[in-house]
Amino acid sequence: MPTSTAIDSNRDRPRRAVVTGIGVVNPLGRDAETFWKAVQGRESAVGPVTRCEASGLPVRLAAEIDGFRPTNHNIPRRLAVKSDVFAHYAxxxxxxxxHDAGLDLERHDRFRTGICFGNNSGGWDLCERGFREYYEQSPAMINPWQATAWFPTAAQGFVSIRYGIRGYSKSVACDRASGGAALRYALRSIQWGHNDIVLAGGAEAPVTRLGLAAHVTTGELTRSQDPETAxxxxxAGRDGLVLGEGGTVLVMxxxxxxxxxxxxxxxxxxxxxxxTAAxxxxxxxxxxxxxxxxxxxxxxxxxDVVFAEGSGSVPGDATEAEALRTVFGTLRIPVTVPKSGYGHQYGANVATEVACALLAARDATLPPTPGTEEADPALGVDLVTSARSARVGLALVNGRSREGTNVAALVGAAD
Amino acid sequence: MATDALDTVRKALATLGIPEQTVVATAKLRGDLELDSTELVEVSLEIQRSTGKEVKLELADDLTVSDVCELVDKAQPAAA
Structure with a gap:
């Protein structure tokens, strides 16, 4: 029958996923354009930890978001009260x-709209409150959201409640690659026909005393106390990353x-x-x-450009540089790590750099790597250390976990 | 309904983000104010924090604000 033929031909046609909206809450700006302007200006939000007491910890720097108020971002107070900071960012x-996408979800099928978010740490702010209630008051006084707000899927959960989203959704926790892996699920959910719309990205809010202490044990964090070069x-002098926080959501x-x-x-x-590899x-x-x-x-x-994972560790960057040489050979593809200005965001990692890649394509510019003045010559990387004008038609965005998950996202400019 | 108790309940609900004008004596916690089970627990805890009295709301039927005020008035301070 003609009808079924039409359906079959549609089914065979690969479904493409485009990005129609960007939302960013970041140490460099509480909206996408403010953030992007700061990225292009080589600004850095790395500074001493102020969110919590860092005494006794070997790590003193982080990239924090200043002045964030959930209710300034159209988040109902009732949802803000019962959720953690990372869910607020999401x-x-x-x-x-x-809003950027001009999308009113009321007009679209909620069962074909999904959410795919990355998050690694969960809600330490709320956890620490629960610990204080438990140890300093009594077990009966633990806040009731300890069970529903701390865990990494809570960002997805609260966004789904906020907007009544009911389609195929995933939350992914895999260390620094969390946000990248979430984008993979988002893309596939569109390619495979589960969703027509996906809110994709992630959020992270690890800057609490316990969150910092836990991250210290990974050995990934720099011990430097100089915000400019940490x-x-x-x-050549790299010795680790600085934790960042925030959320990035793409409307796919x-x-x-x-x-x-x-x-x-x-x-x-x-x-x-x-x-996955060692x-x-x-x-x-x-x-x-x-x-x-x-x-x-x-x-x-x-x-045209690679947004590298750039974890800042001696072996991590050397391994990534070797991977780049394997793929690109003698080609000198510009490599950049804007996250060195806003910290590594784990759950929002890759998603934030995909946002950068889209905006870089729009503005024909390569954003720089704020923390690095000069790349280690031994790595053979053409690192973008100050902004360059360049056409960006195709960008690769890398994310790597500590224990061997590797994600590569390929972003194409609008036709 | 004692004014003190109503004030306590209003403040407890306000911490959850429930608009004050909706907190009238006849309003049901679940049916009208749409509190979920976690919010009911938090109201109980907030009452306990401010008065020292233990009032369990989450297991009860759908109480009105007035019912909760009565419970607060009658309740004994929780054991330390």
Missing amino acids: MAAADEAL YAPFS EEYEHARQRGARILGELLAVEQR PDDHTGLSDAMTAALTAAGRHPGET
Whole structure:
């Protein structure tokens, strides 16, 4: 029958996922444009920890968001009271992203709208409150949200409650690659036909005393006390990352869905590939990058910029540099790590840099790496240390976990 | 309904973000104010923090604000 033929041909056609809205709550700005302007200006939000008492801890620096009030971001007070800071960031970024996309979810199928978020740490702010109630008052006085607000899926949960979203959704916790892995689920949920719209990205709020102490044990954090140079990816003197916080949400839409409603298309998430290997085995990341390029039918030489993971550790950056050489050979593709100015965001990692890539394509600019004055020559990386004007048609965004999850997201500029 | 008790209950509900004008004597906690089970627990805890009295609301039927005030008035201070 003609009808079924039409359905079958639609089914065979690959579903594309475009980005139609961006929301950012970041140490460099509490909205996407403020953030982006600061990124381009090589600004850094790295500074002494003020959110909590850091005495006795070997780590003294973080990138914190100043002046954030949930109710200034269209978050109902009733939801703000019962949720943790990381969920506040997610709700605020989701609100901006939906507004940016001109999307009124009331007019769309809630069962074909999903959420895919990354988060690594959960809600330490609320946990610490619960601990104080338990140890200093009594077990009966623990706040009732200890069970519902601390865990990493709470950001997804509160955003789904806020907007009545009921479609296929995932929360992903895999260390520094959490946000990248969430984008992979988001893309697939559109490609596989589960969703027409996905709020994709993640949130993180690890700057509490216990959160810092827990992160110290990973060995990933720099011990530097100089905010200017503490997080210096790919530099010769690098010794780790600075924790950041915040949330980034992208409105991802199936291409025809976006086109039919006349949405402004910011760019396309062409592919997200994930590969696992031992942390010091560069092939995990090089395979992920190659797989993303192959999935999109692109060649390495077409890449205009790589937003590197740039974890800032001696072995981590060396392994990433080796992966880049494996994929790009002698090609000198510019590499940048803007997160050295706003800290590593774990759950929002990759999503924030995908936002940067989309805005870089819009403004034809390569944002710089604030923490690093000069790349270690031994790594052979063309690091963008000050902003450059350049056409950005294709960008790779990397995310790597401490124990070997590698994610590569390929972003294409709008047609 | 003692004014003190009403004030206590209003303050407890206000910490949850419940608009003060909706907290009238006849308002049901679940049916009208749409409190969920976690919010009922927090109201109990907030009353205990401010008065020292233990009032369990989460297991009860759908109480009105007036019912809660009566419970607060009658309740004994919780054991330390």
